Amino acid sequence: MTATLERPPASAPAPPEAPRTRGPVPRWAWLLGILAAWIVASWIGHGKATLYLPGQGSTDVHEWFTQLKRDLIASRDDNLLMQAVGAVSDLFGGAVEQLQRFVSVDAYPRPVPQIGWLGVLGIAGWVALAVAGWKHAVGTVAALATVGLLGYWNDGMDTLVVTFVSVAICLLIGLPVAVLMGNSRRAYALITPVLDVMQTFPSFVYLAPATLFFGLGAPVAVAVTVVYAVPPVIRVATEGIRGVSETTVEATTSLGQTPWQRLTKVQLPMARRTIIVGVNLTTMAALSMSVIAGFVNSPGLGKPVLRALTAGTNQVGVAFTAGLAIVVIAIMLDRVTTAASERSEVLARSGGTDRRTRWIVLGVAAIAAGVCVVLSRRSLSLADFPDTGVGDTVADAMQRATDWTTDTFSGLTTWLQETTTTLFINPLQDLIASSPWFVTGTALLLVALVLGGRVAALTTLVCLAGIRLTDLWYDAMVTFTSVLVATVFVMVLAALVGVPMARRRMVDRVLRPVLDAAQVMPAFVYLIPVLALFGPGRFTAIVAAVIYAAPVAIKLVADGVKQVSATTVEAATAAGSTPWQLITKVQLPMARSHLVLAANQGLLYVLSMVVIGGLVGGGGLGYDVVLGFSRSEYFGKGLVAGATIVLLGIMVDRVTRRAAARRTTSPSVRSALVIGRSSGLARRGPLV
Amino acid sequence: MKPTRVSALTGSLATLALVLSACGGGDIEKETEANESQAAETGDCGELNMAVNPWVGFEADAYVVGHVAQEELGCSVTYKDLKEEVSWQGFGSGEVDVVIEDWGHPDLEKQYFEDQGGDGSAMDAGPTGNVGIIGWYVPPWMAEEYPDITDWNNLNKYADLFETPESDGKGQFLGADPSYVQFDEAIVNNLDLDFKVVFSGSEAASIAAFEKAEKDKTPLIGYFYEPQWFMSEVPLVKVSLPEYTDGCQDDAKAVACDYPETELKKIVSTSFMESDSPAVGLIESFQWTNDDQNLVAKYISEDGMSAEDAAAKWVDENPDQVEAWLNAG
């Protein structure tokens, strides 16, 4: 009916794909062939031309970057850029400080902050009521009270302050950029890779140099948080703006609107819901930086977590309690912003009496909140969160639990670590890292060609060339091996747990909150117990990565299996399928696009743990980054290691996505691939 | 935004402002007044920015000095949790005044010490009295079971004991937290030891590994150091390497000797040192022993006390020593 030919797409048509594998030789046969050739070549050239560099070694490339940093430091007194950035960062440092004096730091000469805990609860409850409804208001108050009970009121408030300031700056920067990207294809093409790098570049690398520009504490914490957290809101808001119906834009333009009117009256209102989803993802991303920011003295819950880490196995309970406070805050912010997104439409539409009632309720609540504030300013016990000892009890219980676990399973875990390392990691690493570099490079290129086609192979070629130039080929391949093994574990877990979740409501109900919590629990909290169980090494790094990445993959698989049409399942059941047949022949194959998405996300999440893995003996690029962060003379090595991680990330991401795109035409999965890369708590909504 | 919403928002903000300005009385008010009058009395030490590097021994030093500065000199002390490198960067910008325990960072000294060609933002403020002993250590059970293992000459004999899936068929040597200056790869190489250095990645990982090794009676050898609170929990035994001689560590690739005993020192920012803060004298005169530090560190890590409480406890128990620091300055 519609005239489809009339508006050809402005972008060039996709280049021809590599020969389809539906021909005489199936894809898996190609892969097996490549693998066989690889093994043979690797056996012949084992240990030669591996480009191995000792842990404390570095090359001219690395030295060059280190010198760059030294020059930067030497020039700091008369470097105009640094002065300018410093002036700006004083602004947000000041903002954080002011807010802190309101809620978390003694507003001297007052012995307490301007607003005590009761007042904060009142205000937070009111805000949640206004944007998300009374259920979430109750939830918010309960969550904040829990943070106080755990004994981290002040640190929790600090975390909230830093998060809020960061998110505000993210929106200030992100929304205009999203508008630009939403309206200009060129800007979209130019900025997207920048966002990719911002999200995959390990913040450890630029943490130390960033302090040169931004200064210690809150300002640098806000800066690095913004770098990491701004891409999600840009991506999602851009999708929102691009997703606004073209006809509507055309129709309103035909009425003579200015570009500004188009933006403010058409695009932004229509993208509002999506934009709030972006705010949610950005908030979660900002919160996930709270511990890393602790490395540069950011106020907040990162401090107790890191401090407990230095005290070793005795303080695991304390670290866990502080981590729990982060989890509670994360879940609170997630639920409130999600509800706010869902409610925005309803609110905009509620008219007449509804609206009046709403404002009366809010007015009354505001008075109540005001009373709370007044009280909290007068009474010490309503200002200083009382020490209830709950936190210590929780910490003790957790300490005992981890001690018991490490004592009981130590033998088993050692065996597990040794077996897995010997049977899986070492042979794979022999193949990937201990082959001559050109053998591995060629093999990876061919695999990319078979899986993802010519474009994917080209990306792989560029990335591998980049990795070769960083002089960290061997370390990159060690890391790549670990990432692959971890992703396999993640996918196995995702299938084992995700399928039952999809099939049984109860399982889902019980597991989902656990997964949400596991996803936002800072990895630093469970590093020590994992170390106590498995000892330092690559396996430990893999375990930590799996703990971090599995929840998102599990949820994706569960959602994928769940959305398999009920009719199809009924038909298969009617045809006499056993549950096993149903799962393997109907549900999993039909959820394939979600499985691919889960693998893609799993890989990227695992990759984002490479640096953390470096802290527990994972070696490879993770160790290089930590080394660069810890020792000024290795800065350059850390920097290029970070870049290498980005290259690995782009490589695996593009190959899996091309592979996925060749098999799925589902637009929902495609958009999920866009939004999914924006990290955060994977959503239960229609997005992922 | 709809007008109703605007009016409601301004209404609530106005209420809030009113509330904030109009209230008074209550127990908070009294303390505020007390604070105001007290502020007039105490001396003007001003601010003291103490870096806190991420190990417990450091925390012990920093909080003890900070406690004394705050209570006795009236300084307003800010503790900043930072790694070494970032702390040193902070000297120049005035964000850090003191790094109270330094194990020797030639690279950083070159960059920031004036006499070494640096920008002169940092300087040495003398020893802390602690002596750092860096070296190769084994868990106590091994020293008992294999007494001659503490001599490096016998290490190759035991190499296969230390073999792990991480170490490529050689013995595994557990390398340290990357923050520390270390030459283990070179030492292994130059002494022809049949070992491979596998880096733990962090101090926490090293401690966890030694703790597990002692508990499970599994073999382990690695980089460690004292003073370190963990030694009181698991007294690791040092393996002797060829003795340190002056200059034997100058060429990082050719190192084949033990680590030297290190006098731990205090590093301060030049601008702080040149100020007339009474805290300058305290920092200069602060000195204590490894046992002192280990005690405070034990309060923190084993007894689970906060660093503030642990420091206060030690200061209360050792008034003479504190007095000496204050008088010397």
Add this chain to the structure above:
Amino acid sequence: MTEAAQDQALRVDGLWKIFGARADKIIGTPDAELGRAELKERTGCVAAVKDVSFTVAPGEVFVVMGLSGSGKSTLVRCLTRLIEPTAGTVVLDGQDITSASEARLRDLRRHKVSMVFQHFGLLPHRQVVDNVAYGLEVRGVKKTERRARAQELVDLVGLTGYEHSYPDQLSGGMQQRVGLARALANDPAILLFDEPFSALDPLIRRDMQDEVVRLQAELQKTAVFITHDLNEALKLGDRILIMRDGEVVQVGTPAEIVAQPADAYVRDFVSDVPRSHVLTLEYVMRPPEPTDSLEGPVMDPDVVVRQAARAALSSAHPVQVVRDGELVGIVDDDAILRVVVAEESVPA
């Protein structure tokens, strides 16, 4: 304003739209003469509109008809530069659109010309009345004033009572009434319709066509109406332009098109059309002969055959076709029956 401009509400001259890189370099070269497929192969460009010219008189309903991909929707978008034409001129109400500045163009869009879209293009976050008032809002009309005006139009298109509904609460037909009201709110001189009823159910489509006929009778707007539906074109159009592959195939009144198709393509197109609904007496009459009876009913040559049929057949004498008081032709029963029953188009 020249006289010519006065009887031309819209004039389109040599209009081109070529999609693709360096499209502007193609016009005037031999490549421009190529067919679509060859052009695409040679240059990668797609010519959506090729050298189209026509004029529309004030008050006229001008229909552009063609199948999917014929370029008609691109053409209508070029008229207000929603799509920037590659070459050619568009003169609207005496003003050259193609050379107008952005501000001038906006002004024209706000006051002179409005468009109704196939997929409505309503703002989902606004109530009906605010959707209708949008054009007034963007040109700065005060809220009470524009709401009052919008209410009038809501009433005019028969949506009274739905002012405060949101678009997704309305049926497709009702949504398009909102689209129509929004277009009319600016009181434009020219209305552009881009397949406005294709997305609607057939019954609703007929209602909406009748609505347009009614409004047209009431408001006397000039209209350019895009459709792929020949019956709709014949029903609404004073004149019809038939497009194929971006080129004009034929322009004419409905009767001309049916009676004298320009080529096999158009003939094929109109082959299913009931002749009697379209052909006028002009096309079925024969020259008067002295022997003809002059007692039959007198009719205008523009009367459609179907409407003339009853009177003609019930009379014993043939119809006299009279233009300006002069007898120009005779239509006998035989001619009527040939058209109505045998569906022949041209009299023997």
